Amino acid sequence: MASYSLSTMWSQGRFRSLADFARTARRLGYPNVEISYVVGPEGVEELLSCGEVGVLSLHNPVPRVTIADGRTSDALNLASLDEEERRLAVELGKRTLELAAKAGADRVVFHLGGIGNDHFPEERELRRLYDAGVREGEEVEALRRRARERRAEAVGPYLARARKSLAELAEEAARLGVRIGLENRYHYHEIPSVDEMHLLLADYPPEVVGYWHDVGHAEVLDRLGLVDKRRWLQELGERCIGAHLHDVDGLQDHRAPGHGTADWDYVARYLPPDALRVFEINQRVPEEQVAAAIAFLRQRGVL
Numbered sequence: 001m002a003s004y005s006l007s008t009m010w011s012q013g014r015f016r017s018l019a020d021f022a023r024t025a026r027r028l029g030y031p032n033v034e035i036s037y038v039v040g041p042e043g044v045e046e047l048l049s050c051g052e053v054g055v056l057s058l059h060n061p062v063p064r065v066t067i068a069d070g071r072t073s074d075a076l077n078l079a080s081l082d083e084e085e086r087r088l089a090v091e092l093g094k095r096t097l098e099l100a101a102k103a104g105a106d107r108v109v110f111h112l113g114g115i116g117n118d119h120f121p122e123e124r125e126l127r128r129l130y131d132a133g134v135r136e137g138e139e140v141e142a143l144r145r146r147a148r149e150r151r152a153e154a155v156g157p158y159l160a161r162a163r164k165s166l167a168e169l170a171e172e173a174a175r176l177g178v179r180i181g182l183e184n185r186y187h188y189h190e191i192p193s194v195d196e197m198h199l200l201l202a203d204y205p206p207e208v209v210g211y212w213h214d215v216g217h218a219e220v221l222d223r224l225g226l227v228d229k230r231r232w233l234q235e236l237g238e239r240c241i242g243a244h245l246h247d248v249d250g251l252q253d254h255r256a257p258g259h260g261t262a263d264w265d266y267v268a269r270y271l272p273p274d275a276l277r278v279f280e281i282n283q284r285v286p287e288e289q290v291a292a293a294i295a296f297l298r299q300r301g302v303l
Contacts, residue, residue, distance in 0.1 A: 006290070008036045009036050009038065022052035028287060033055055034057045035057075041063040056107065079115070112200075115158045122188075214244040245280065256293045258293055
């Protein structure tokens with residue numbers, strides 16, 4: 001049976017302590033957790049010392065800290081053209097890798113950055129139209145075409161910085177015996193695309209850098225007509241070391257599996273048995289849905 005975890009995403013604002021979250025996770029059927037980038041230093045130490053659950057993965061950057069300009073650490077862009085920002089993002093990534101090794105977690109999920117920090121205007125309009133019920137037509141096709149053109153024209157220097165950051169992180173990961181999982185992203189300006197993921201993975205052995213599949217992110221960009229969700233696992237499944245599992249309602253993700261309309265068939269078919277399954281469910285979802293998600297994905301052949 002594949003290993004599975006519950007992300008600390010679900011803990012936000014629900015518990016007095018991360019130890020309380022860990023006890024609840026175990027009661028609901030989750031023997032392991034993933035520490036997400038919203039957990040601060042005290043919460044990390046509490047989770048690691050409470051002895052209630054295993055920690056199989058971390059989601060960079062952990063712990064969350066506030067940097068000099070007032071932003072939190074998860075706002076930093078590993079593909080930034082600002083070298084100071086990029087280097088700080090790498091430094092915090094290395095700290096996460098070290099923490100993972102200390103915790104006995106052998107996988108760390110990374111967002112590799114994006115083309116700046118702003119969503120493309122074409123994507124914002126596509127999302128507005130989708131929510132209004134407009135999914136096809138000349139206006140939609142024109143927006144998709146312009147988004148693809150905008151990304152292709154702009155990505156070059158940002159991708160180069162992302163590759164540089166990954167090289168520095170991979171060196172540290174190899175030293176520590178921790179694997180980096182590069183995640184497919186939720187917004188179209190973010191790196192990498194499917195083709196870029198092929199390029200990045202080709203530089204490293206599977207025991208150092210792999211692919212991390214986010215079901216909700218793939219589903220949303222597919223619904224917008226920007227990226228075929230099946231390409232990720234069909235083409236990259238052999239390099240997949242983990243997955244974030246959550247359902248999608250319209251364009252809203254992080255629902256409990258079984259409470260949305262995500263396509264689980266291709267996930268069950270292409271997700272490797274040894275890929276870690278992480279239930280990444282938001283904090284508004286009630287306990288009973290979190291507990292029931294395990295049986296639902298077993299029935300669908302994902303777990």
